[in-house]
Amino acid sequence: MSSAVEVLEKIKRDASPIIAGEVKEPQVLVGIATCALAGGAQDTLDAVESAMDGNGSAGLGKVGCVGCCNLEPLMEVRKPGEPTRMYVNVDPERAAEIVRRDVMGNSPIEDWQMEAVEGIGALAPEGAPAPGEDHDIVDRFTRDWRRLDFFRRQTRICLRNVGRIDPESIDDYLAVGGYSALAKCLSELSRQEVIDIVKESGLRGRGGAGFPTGLKWQFTHDAPGDPKFVVCNADEGDPGAFMDRSTLEGDPHSVVEALAICAYAVGAKRGFIYVRAEYPLAVERLRIAIEQATERGILGDDVLGTGHEFRLEIRLGAGAFVCGEETALLASIEGKRGMPRPRPPFPAASGLWGQPTNINNVETLANVPAIILLGAEWYSSIGTEKSKGTKVFALAGNVVNTGLIEVPMGVTLREVVYDIGGGIPGGKEFKAAQTGGPSGGCLPTKYLDTPIDYESLKAAGAIMGSGGLIVMDDHTCMVDIAKFFLTFTQDESCGKCTPCREGTKRMLEVLERITEGKGEALDLERLKRLGAAAQRASLCGLGQSAPNPVLSTMDQFPEEYEAHIHDDRCPTGVCSALVSYVIVEETCIGCGLCKRVCPVHCIAGEARQPHEIDDAICVRCGACYEKCPVDAIAIK
Amino acid sequence: MTTRFKKEVLDTPAWWQDLDRFIEEEKAKNPGHVQSALIPVLHYVQDRYGYIPEKAANHVAQSLGVPTVYVWGVASFYSYFSLTPKGVYTIRVCTGTACYVQGSQAVLDEFARRLEIKPGESTEDGLFTLEEARCLGACGQAPVVMVNERFHAKVQPEQVSDIVADYTAEAHATLSAEE
Ligand SMILES: Cc1cc2nc3c(=O)[nH]c(=O)nc-3n(C[C@H](O)[C@H](O)[C@H](O)COP(=O)(O)O)c2cc1C
Ligand code: FES
Numbered sequence: 001m002s003s004a005v006e007v008l009e010k011i012k013r014d015a016s017p018i019i020a021g022e023v024k025e026p027q028v029l030v031g032i033a034t035c036a037l038a039g040g041a042q043d044t045l046d047a048v049e050s051a052m053d054g055n056g057s058a059g060l061g062k063v064g065c066v067g068c069c070n071l072e073p074l075m076e077v078r079k080p081g082e083p084t085r086m087y088v089n090v091d092p093e094r095a096a097e098i099v100r101r102d103v104m105g106n107s108p109i110e111d112w113q114m115e116a117v118e119g120i121g122a123l124a125p126e127g128a129p130a131p132g133e134d135h136d137i138v139d140r141f142t143r144d145w146r147r148l149d150f151f152r153r154q155t156r157i158c159l160r161n162v163g164r165i166d167p168e169s170i171d172d173y174l175a176v177g178g179y180s181a182l183a184k185c186l187s188e189l190s191r192q193e194v195i196d197i198v199k200e201s202g203l204r205g206r207g208g209a210g211f212p213t214g215l216k217w218q219f220t221h222d223a224p225g226d227p228k229f230v231v232c233n234a235d236e237g238d239p240g241a242f243m244d245r246s247t248l249e250g251d252p253h254s255v256v257e258a259l260a261i262c263a264y265a266v267g268a269k270r271g272f273i274y275v276r277a278e279y280p281l282a283v284e285r286l287r288i289a290i291e292q293a294t295e296r297g298i299l300g301d302d303v304l305g306t307g308h309e310f311r312l313e314i315r316l317g318a319g320a321f322v323c324g325e326e327t328a329l330l331a332s333i334e335g336k337r338g339m340p341r342p343r344p345p346f347p348a349a350s351g352l353w354g355q356p357t358n359i360n361n362v363e364t365l366a367n368v369p370a371i372i373l374l375g376a377e378w379y380s381s382i383g384t385e386k387s388k389g390t391k392v393f394a395l396a397g398n399v400v401n402t403g404l405i406e407v408p409m410g411v412t413l414r415e416v417v418y419d420i421g422g423g424i425p426g427g428k429e430f431k432a433a434q435t436g437g438p439s440g441g442c443l444p445t446k447y448l449d450t451p452i453d454y455e456s457l458k459a460a461g462a463i464m465g466s467g468g469l470i471v472m473d474d475h476t477c478m479v480d481i482a483k484f485f486l487t488f489t490q491d492e493s494c495g496k497c498t499p500c501r502e503g504t505k506r507m508l509e510v511l512e513r514i515t516e517g518k519g520e521a522l523d524l525e526r527l528k529r530l531g532a533a534a535q536r537a538s539l540c541g542l543g544q545s546a547p548n549p550v551l552s553t554m555d556q557f558p559e560e561y562e563a564h565i566h567d568d569r570c571p572t573g574v575c576s577a578l579v580s581y582v583i584v585e586e587t588c589i590g591c592g593l594c595k596r597v598c599p600v601h602c603i604a605g606e607a608r609q610p611h612e613i614d615d616a617i618c619v620r621c622g623a624c625y626e627k628c629p630v631d632a633i634a635i636k
Numbered sequence: 637m638t639t640r641f642k643k644e645v646l647d648t649p650a651w652w653q654d655l656d657r658f659i660e661e662e663k664a665k666n667p668g669h670v671q672s673a674l675i676p677v678l679h680y681v682q683d684r685y686g687y688i689p690e691k692a693a694n695h696v697a698q699s700l701g702v703p704t705v706y707v708w709g710v711a712s713f714y715s716y717f718s719l720t721p722k723g724v725y726t727i728r729v730c731t732g733t734a735c736y737v738q739g740s741q742a743v744l745d746e747f748a749r750r751l752e753i754k755p756g757e758s759t760e761d762g763l764f765t766l767e768e769a770r771c772l773g774a775c776g777q778a779p780v781v782m783v784n785e786r787f788h789a790k791v792q793p794e795q796v797s798d799i800v801a802d803y804t805a806e807a808h809a810t811l812s813a814e815e
Contacts, residue, residue, distance in 0.1 A: 038774035038787035069776020239771035240733030277679070277716050279773055313665060316679055318714030321770070335674035335700075337713040353669060394775060396734035402776040437733060470733050484736055488770070494713075599746050599793045619749070621742035623793050 004186035004304035011296050012174050018166045019061040020175035023084075026058040026103050029076040030090075031163065033065035033249045034281055035242070035403075039072035040091065047092035048075070051099035058103050064250020066163030067404040068150065071117060077102050086114040086145040114145045119400035119422030121149020153420050155382060155390050156406045158206075158243075158366040162250030167285050170292035173253040179298055181369035182260050186306045189372075194265040195221060198368065200376035202388030206243075207233055207324075207361030208439065208466045209541070210454045213368075216358060219348035220266040223356035228268040230259050231333070231352065231359040234275040234282070235317050237324035238437030239488065241468030243392040244362035246404045248275070248282035251366065252289035258365035260303065260310050261372065266358050269309045274329050277316045286314055321438075321492035325540050326351075326359045328494070339494045340540035363392055363467070383409035387453035391467060397434075398473035400425050407452070414448040417471055428473040432556065436465025438485045438492075439545030441552030442478065461552045463545075477574035478557040479564055483511040485549035489542060500543025503534035507550060515575040519565035524554065573635030576620035580636050585610040587632035594624035594633065647691075655680065655692070659699045670700055674710055678717055687718040723758045723765040725803050730780040732771030739792075740779035744768060746793040750800050763807055764800075 002010075019029060030036075030045045045062070052058055066074065071088035075095060078084045085108050087098055094112060102108045110116060115123055124147040141152040156162075165172035173179070185194050199214025220228060232255060236244040248255060259271045275283050290312050293299045301309045315333050322328045323338035330352050332338040351357025367389060371379045380388045387409035393416065396402045400422030407416060413433055417423065424430050432442040441462035443450065450456050454464050472481070490504040507530045510523050531547030538544045554561055563569045570578040583594070583603075590608040595601075602618045605611030613624070613633075625633045658680050662673035674696070681692045688711050697704040711717045729735075729744040744755065747766055751759055758765040774780045777789035783803060791799070 034773045035776045038772075038777040038780055038789045040787075040789070069774070072777070236773075238733075239731075240735075240737075240775050241771070242773045242775055245773040278769070278771070316676070317716070318675060318679070319716030319770075320714050332675065333672060334669065335671040335710070337710055394734075396775040396778065397737040402734070402778070404776075434733070468733065470737055472737060476737060481737075484733070597792070597794045599749075599796065619745065621745065621793050622739070623742065626739070 002305060004183040004306050005180075005188075007297070007305040008179055008183040011179075011298070015171035015174045017171045017175035018169045019059070019063070020165045020172040023078045023080050025080070027061060027076075027078040028052070028058060028099070028103055029061045029063045029078070031065050031072060031074040031076075032062040032281075034245060034279070035065055035069035036072040036074065037281070039069075041073035043092045044073040044075065044090050044095045047095040048099055051096040052103070061166050062168065063165065064162040064167050065246050065404065066151075067154075067159070067246075068114070068120070068401060069403040070401060071114070077108070079103075083144045087112050088114050088117055114148060119425075121152075121419070121422070123147050124149075124152055150401055150405075150420055150422070153411075153415065154406050155408050157370050157379075157382075157390050158247060158363050158392050159250070159404070159406045160370060161254060162246060162404075165251065167250050167252055168288050170253060170289065170296065173251070177373065178253050178369075179257050179293075179304075181372035182257050182264075182298070183304055184372060185261050185264055186304055186308065191221065191265050191267065194261065194372070197372060197376045198265075201371045201379040202376075202383075203364065203367055203371060203379065204387070204454070205361055206363035206367075206391065206466065208436070208463070210464060213360065213364055216348060216360070217262065217265050219346070220268075220356050220358040223349045225356045226267075227270060227355055228266055229352045229355060229357040230263045230266065230268045230271040231330070231347075231357055232259055232271070232273040232362060232365055233324065233326065233329060233359055234273055234279075234362045235324040235329060236276055236279075236362075236466070237321040237492075238439075238466050238468040240396055240470050241394040241437060241466055243394050243404065243467040245276075245279050245282050246394075247362050247366050247392070248279070249285055252282075252285045253293065254366045254369055255362055256286075256289050256293055256299070256312065258368040259312060260299065261368055262358060262360065262365070263310045264303075264308060266356070268358070269311065271310065271312045272315050272333055272352070273312065274315045274317060274323070274333060277318055283314060283316065290314070320494070321488075322494045322540070322542050325542060328540070329359070330357065337494075339496045340542075342539060361466070384451065384453045386455055387464075391452065391464065393467045393469040395421050395469050395471070397470040398424055398426075398428065398476070399471040409453045410451045412449050412451055413443060416452065416469065417448070421471065424471065424473050426473075428475060431472045431474045431476055432478070434462075434470040434472065434481070434549070435468065436463040436545075436548070437468045438489045439463065439541065439548055440465045440468075441548050442472075442481075442556055444556045461555055463548070475572055475574070477570055477572040478553040478560050479511065479515055479570070480574045482550040482553045483508070483515055486511060486546065489546040493542060493546070497537075497539035497543060499534045499537035500539065500546065503530050503538070503543065504546050506530050507534070507547065511550065514561065514564045515570070516577045517564070517568040517575075521565065523565060524561060527551075527554065570635075573622070573625065579620060580615050581613050581618060581620065581622075581625055582615075582634050582636055583611050583613055584632050584634050587630055589630055589632070591629065593627050593629065597623040597627045599623065651684075652695070655695070656699070659696070663700070671702060674700055674702070674707065675714075678707075678711055678714075682717055687721050721758075721762075723763050724807055725763060725783050726765045726767060727799075728767045728769040728772070728782045729755075730769045730772050730774075730778070730782070732769070732775065732778075734771070734775035735778040735780055738778040742793045743779050743781065743791050743796060746796040747800070750796055763804065 075090040203213045204210045328338040328340040347357040432444045573579045588610040595603040602614040697707045781788040
C-alpha cells in the first residue's frame with residue numbers, strides 16, 4: 001500500500017493549476033470577494049472578459065481579496081518575465097483600457113496602479129527583506145507591488161494564499177503545497193505527535209477567548225466516547241469584522257485541510273462548518289472545495305488511501321449572534337434554538353449530541369497546515385512570549401486603508417493604524433480604536449504604542465477579540481458608540497438568563513436617557529452596578545462581556561459622559577437630540593454644497609451668499625456638516 | 637394592504653415534491669438525529685418562498701416528527717427567517733460597526749423617511765421591505781446597502797431618493813411588461 005504522501009503526489013501530477021505557479025502567458029486576475037462585488041467587480045470581470053474575447057492567449061482568473069477592500073475592484077496583470085502590476089478601482093471602462101494597453105499592448109498605465117494610491121505607503125527597494133518572511137509557503141513581500149508598506153509590514157500565514165490562488169480550484173491549492181500537511185500527518189506523524197506540534201507552536205484560539213488550541217485538541221482526543229466530531233466556527237458575529245469571510249472566500253481548502261488534520265488528531269470521522277447565512281459566496285466556495293476534495297479522494301471514506309474516513313457538512317447560521325458561542329452553535333446544528341448552556345461540561349467532553357466535539361474558529365484552523373509543514377519552532381518564533389504567531393485584523397471605520405491585514409503579535413496599534421492603515425482620512429484626528437466588537441473595549445490615543453497581544457490589550461481594558469478593529473476619528477461620540485454596541489447585544493441576547501436579558505435592557509435605557517439629554521448624576525453609578533452584575537452573573541460570554549464597551553468608554557472618556565449629563569451637550573454633535581446645526585455667516589462662502597446634500601431641503605441661500613438652515617425641518621443627519629469644505633457649519 | 641406588486645407564487649404540486657425530496661436528503665445525512673435537518677429545511681423554504689408560510693411550517697413539522705409549535709419556536713428565534721411575506725425588493729441597510737461609524741444610521745433614517753415605514757416593515761404596495769443588517773461583510777465599502785442581491789457601496793443619504801426611484805421604475809417596467 002502506498003503512503004498518503006505518495007497518493008498526494010499522484011493527485012498532484014494530474015493537477016492543472018489555473019494561476020498558481022509560473023507565468024507562461026499573460027494573465028489577468030480579478031479579485032472576486034464580497035468586498036469586491038460590493039465595489040462592482042462583477043461588471044469589471046464581464047468587461048475584462050469581453051475585452052479579451054478572441055484576443056489571443058491571455059488567461060483570466062478569479063482570486064480572493066488581497067486586503068485592500070477600499071480600492072476594489074482590483075485587477076492584477078501578470079506577464080512572463082515582467083513585474084506584476086496591480087490596478088485599483090477598476091471600473092468596466094478602466095478594465096477595457098487596461099486590457100487594450102497593458103495586457104494586449106505593451107504600455108502599462110502607471111496612474112491606475114496601486115503604487116500611485118496615496119496612503120498605501122512607500123515602495124521598498126526590490127529584493128529588500130520583509131520581516132518574518134522566510135518560506136515559500138508564506139506570502140512573500142519582496143517583489144512588485146507587494147513591496148508597498150501596506151503589504152511589507154504584514155506577515156501572512158493564515159492569509160498565505162488569499163489573493164494568490166483561484167479559490168475555486170483545488171489544483172491551485174495543491175500547487176502551493178495544499179494538502180501536504182494532511183498527507184504528512186497521515187503518513188509520518190502519530191495522532192499524539194500532531195497534537196504535540198500544535199501545542200508547542202503556542203497557537204491560541206482566534207475566535208475570541210484565546211484558549212490554547214493544542215490543549216483543546218488533547219482534551220477531545222482524551223475524552224472517552226465514539227463518535228467524535230470536529231466543528232469549524234465560521235459564524236463571525238462581530239459586526240464590522242470579516243477575517244473569516246475573507247479566508248473562506250479566498251482560501252477555503254486551507255480550512256478543509258485543517259479540519260481533516262484535526263479530525264485525524266482527535267479521532268473524528270465527521271465534521272461540520274457552521275457559516276453565517278450572510279456569507280453566500282463563502283458558502284459556495286466551501287461547497288466547491290468540499291466537492292473537489294471528495295472527488296480527489298482527500299475527503300470521504302478513504303482519506304488519501306489510508307483507510308481513514310472523514311466527511312464534512314456545511315451548516316448555515318440564521319442570523320443569531322449568540323450562535324457564535326460554542327454551545328449555542330452546537331444546539332443550532334442539532335436543530336434547536338441557539339441557546340447556550342452552562343459549561344462545564346465543555347464540548348471537548350460533551351458536545352454535539354453529547355459526544356466529544358472539538359470546535360475551532362476559521363482563522364485558528366487556517367494556521368494549522370502552515371504550522372505542520374514549517375514546524376512548531378518556526379511558528380513560535382513569530383509574535384511575543386505569550387502570544388505566538390500572527391493575528392488577522394479587519395481594519396475598518398475612519399481609516400484610509402480599510403481592509404484585511406495580518407500582522408505578527410506584538411506590533412503596536414500605531415503601526416497598524418498609521419503605517420499600514422495610512423492614518424485617518426479627511427484631515428481628522430485619531431480618537432480611539434475599538435477591538436473585540438460588542439464584547440470589547442476602546443483604546444484611546446495613549447495606547448497607540450501598546451503592543452497588540454492578548455495580555456497587553458486586556459491590561460488596557462480592551463480585548464483581542466476575533467479581529468475587528470474599528471478606527472474612530474474625533475467626530476465619533478463615545479457615548480453613542482457605547483449605546484450602539486449595547487443596542488446590538490440587547491437585541492441579540494437570547495433571553496435565557498436574567499442578568500443578560502434584563503441587565504442589557506436596563507443599561508440601554510440609561511444610555512438612551514443620557515444621549516437624549518435626560519441623564520442624571522446617578523446614572524454613571526447605575527451603569528457600573530448593572531454592568532458588574534451582568535459580567536458576574538450571566539450564563540455565557542455574550543452577557544458577561546456585553547457591559548465592556550460601556551464600561552471601557554466610561555473609563556477612557558469620562559468627560560464625554562459628563563458633558564452629556566451635566567451640560568446637555570454632545571461634544572462631537574452626534575447625539576441628535578442634543579444638537580442643532582447652524583451656518584456661521586462669516587465663514588460661509590455660499591458654495592451651495594450643503595444645500596445639495598441636504599435630504600430634506602431645509603437649507604436656503606443664494607449662490608455666493610451665506611446660507612441658512614431651517615431648524616424646524618432639519619432631521620440632524622449631519623450630511624451638511626460633513627460636506628462643508630470650509631467648516632462653516634457649527635454644532636450648537 | 638393594497639398589494640400591487642407580488643412575487644412569483646411557488647405553491648404548486650411540484651414545489652411540494654421538491655421540498656419533500658430535500659427533506660429526505662437532509663434526514664439521510666444524520667439518521668438518528670432527524671431533527672437536525674430542521675434549520676437547513678427552513679433555509680430551503682425561506683430561500684424559495686421569501687418567508688416561512690404556515691402551510692410549509694406544518695408540513696415540515698409533520699415530516700420531521702416534531703410539533704408545529706416547535707418549528708415556530710425555532711423559526712421565530714432566528715432573525716434570518718421571516719414569518720411574514722416580504723416586498724419585491726428587500727432593502728438591507730447595514731448597521732454593523734464599520735457602516736455605523738461611517739454614517740449608516742442617517743442612510744437608514746432617510747430610507748425610512750422616504751418609504752414612510754420603519755425598519756422591519758413593508759410598504760403598502762408590497763414593493764419594498766426595509767431591514768437593518770448586521771454586517772454584510774463588505775465593511776471596506778461602508779456604508780453598504782443591499783437591495784435583494786445587489787450591493788450599493790459607500791451610500792450617502794442624498795443618494796437614497798435615486799436608489800428608491802430606480803427600483804420603483806424597474807418594478808413598474810416589469811409590471812407593464814407583464815400586463
Ligand atoms: C456571544 C459569543 C459570540 C461568539 N462568536 C464567535 C464567532 O462569531 N466566531 C468564533 O469563532 N467564535 C465565537 N465565539 C467564541 C466561541 O464560543 C469559541 O470560543 C470559539 O469558537 C472557539 O474556537 P477557538 O478556540 O479556535 O477560538 C463567541 C463567543 C461568545 C460568547
Ligand atoms: S459593518 Fe457594514 S458591511 Fe460590515
